[in-house]
Amino acid sequence: MMKAPHFTRRKLLTAAPSLALLTGIGGTALAAPEGLTSETLLMSRQGKGPRIVICGGGWGGLSAARHLREELPEAEIIVLERNPIFWSCPMSNKWLIDVVDTAFLTHDLLRPAQKWGYSLVQCEVTNIDRAAKTVHTSKGKVDYDFLILAGGIRNAYEAWFGEDQKAAEYTRQNFGSAYIPNAEHLALKNKIHNFKGGTIVMTLPPPPHRCPPSPYERACVMAWHFKVNNIPAKIIILDPKPKIAPIGAGYQAAFDELYPDIITHVPNAKVKEVDPYNKRIMTEAGDFDFDDAIFMPPHQASDMVWYADLIGKGEDGRPTGWADMDPRFFTARGDDSVYIIGDSMGAISPHFGHYPKSGHVANYIGRIVARNIGQRVRDEDVVAELPDNLCYMLVNGDPQEAISVEFTYAVGQDGLVHQTQFDIDVRTPDLMAEDLVWVDGMFNDFLR
Template structure:
């Protein structure tokens, strides 16, 4: 149990300090009376506060962000909760692999975000975040500057193409548009579905991101789904999985059996194949396991915390430019290590334990952390003891579509005698059609927690 922390919002002083006139004066050098001031774009007005409670801004409206906003309203009915999300709809990545072969339709994946905002009473801003100033406690958006008392970063991941291409933006954009990874909710999912539909044969290469990355077992599920499509439609195609890990993990037995028993002539898994160089124009990849040419590809670059975590200066970078790429986070309270007024939920959360490294960057964990952080904030604001809680994780992965068979993995977490978080991983390797029903039940239960 963590000791009491007093919550000193200082709302009146903060509001006075953050008037747009004051912000403009603080950022604009004094001008000589002998020379007219240069023309400048007008500063957008700050969004006025509503109510008397603290203002809590949630930056990012995915699984973690929407969960946090919904439960903050339960924990603190007087708080003003603002959720900022650039995407006009909620697109769920779980089940998106299954959507590639029409196990579910598009309406299953897309939800209206305005309904839960109205139902639970938080304010939803559909706009881009362009900057975060932790010293001033403001978030800059396309509709104005939003001040906060507490900030929750829930932006998910970004594709770190710079790890492959450095500053070569042309190569990065060519890769993104021609060989989309489809791991962030956007049009890349539709591009990947078109790629699968139009695939007439040849050598398809899949690069897997190095750990940690979003939904660790999902690239293997994607390979199985594409292999099933190739097999069912008698397409003369092969899939090579370039895996940076020494072996298939998690669900080692289940995916190994699926590759060998269901798709032995289609899938080739190459371990220890960390990417050294990618030439998207000439369709060539150099890895530690050798060089590979391809006819088509799904190129998944390394994953890092979303841009807004970098905007907030939460991702440490060493003097030599190296970085883990994730937000520096207290492993029990999920506050930024250098700012207790900033919380992190979901995929952006940083290093947790030297036993397993990071929590799985999954929808289940994001939902769990959203509830945990909302409760932590509620206890803190009410002046109660903040009681840390550990999440869990559960994933179901489809490996065959006729019949619809899945495997699964469960993660549990506990504390060792020294207070370190430790992980227990349970692979459920048996292929069974029962898992799909459990997957639907999990999806309904979990989305029902934050979608109205």
């Protein structure tokens, strides 16, 4: 095996982010033969360039892979992804009520790999040995020079059920959150379209969690479906926060003006106990019985970050649940050969905490990290860049009207990152049209 090259990091600089969309070249997709174990060598070294392994083929991982090819034409880029297809969580709430169809959300993972020139392996990441710079998978092990962890989130059901895995699995199967690409999305859509009436309870995870405004959007699209189909349904949103956020005024107007008899928002409703068998939930805002539910447990960084022993610790010494990382360069603290991008990222600034855990941010950070790795390999100054964020949320199905939130970031005089938030609370069809333009541009960047 070729010895891994040595890379140096030169002076670190800060700059405004670049929005340039880059081009790439053709590549390959790999299928592993039968009989491989987690200790089998999955791939021998190819060429003279550095090997960059990306764990996770979502919005962040595929963005990094696509832009790394432009930055480093000689690099060997390998994406490890467990799912056979790409499923977009952004826009999936619209799919629940058929505003977009399944073909809009699903994409062939092989096409971008072939177009942009990286290797794709469908497998499960089972362990990460940072000392040996090796990723262990269900199809063998692969070594790396740089590692990008882009696995998204995990559902932390143990916060509710401790070691009672039976209760956690029963809850997932019957009241799944549908916030990670898997069968839960289809189960939720079937639940909505087959619901005959009664009370649906929806929990929100405590912050930070994936796509902060999207649970409210989900409640709105469900309420619209129930309203137009004359289904006698009630939706109770159990929110651990003291108020609706973000886009609070816009959502409150939608609840009050469009769905006053359907949606009830309950603030300060931190979950104390869940009894999925008897359909009862206890919160700090009261106890609630339900006919059906969408239970979103607390979110944490993906399993692979835990495998890599890169979870941060709070002042109390307990795990934060999120990656311990440099907030400007997205490298793991103490191991700058590892990058964390997307929803697994840890806190960025004491002024606002985390970047929004959104597809937009994951795509943007993937592009930034690709440029930073390119700079390091070329022995150039590494430039710290800032992302932005943009989210559109559908609140009415006919006419199709959306609200929106934008975030911008800048480094203040204190040397820390500051966040500015712009809520667009007035629902309009124009914002829904902008949403479709936005997602089309995103898909063109890293999927098509």
